Amino acid sequence: MSSNDNIVIDDNYDGYRLELFCIPKHYEEDLENILIPSGLITDRIERLARDITQEFNDEGLVALCVLKGGYKFFTDLLDRIKMLNRNTEKSIPLAVDFIRLKSYVDDKQSGKIEVIGGDNLENLKGKNVLIVEDIIDTGRTMMKLLDILKSVKPKTVRVASLLVKRTERSIGYKPDYAGFEIPDLFVVGYALDYNEYFRDLNHICVINEHGKKKYSS
């Protein structure tokens, strides 16, 4: 059974001041606060790995990374599952694949998605698929991806998203596994970007107006 349980970050939570942690100098003026320090991300992922390991069995799974934003979560999550595989009685064979979806320009959603790259999706037929995504915002992108995947008839499909945004634009989609529920703010870091910037920031931070202006496309 999947768990929808997650860590809820409140709307009036101010995060941590930048001065309290280490961030690259080139982003010092572009961030409002640190919403989720990387250590907390790591600890939460450890638990998600355990939850996922409990659900799957020796049939194994194909972990499908949604690039580019999902790459950090994907590697850290799989590292944890692999650690459990090495150290517990139960072990889950893992295969990996990578896809890219294009759907965002600036911080607005353009309305449609396109799957680019990755192996032939037909390879997922009959497999237990775990989609690994960085963030569920409105949920539209994920619903469209699930629709596309359904057509190749996987045995099961589960979704793990590190973040879920609490927004009134949501269509109500909830992933099977979620790390954190966050307020309706634009966040960057830990591979999440703003126009390709900020992926090289390890904490999840809220971008400020200065940053949006500086890195606008």
Ligand code: HPA
């Ligand atoms: N940050 C980065 N990418 C995103 C976000 C966000 O807040 N929401 C949807 N895609």
Ligand code: MG
């Ligand atoms: Mg994404």
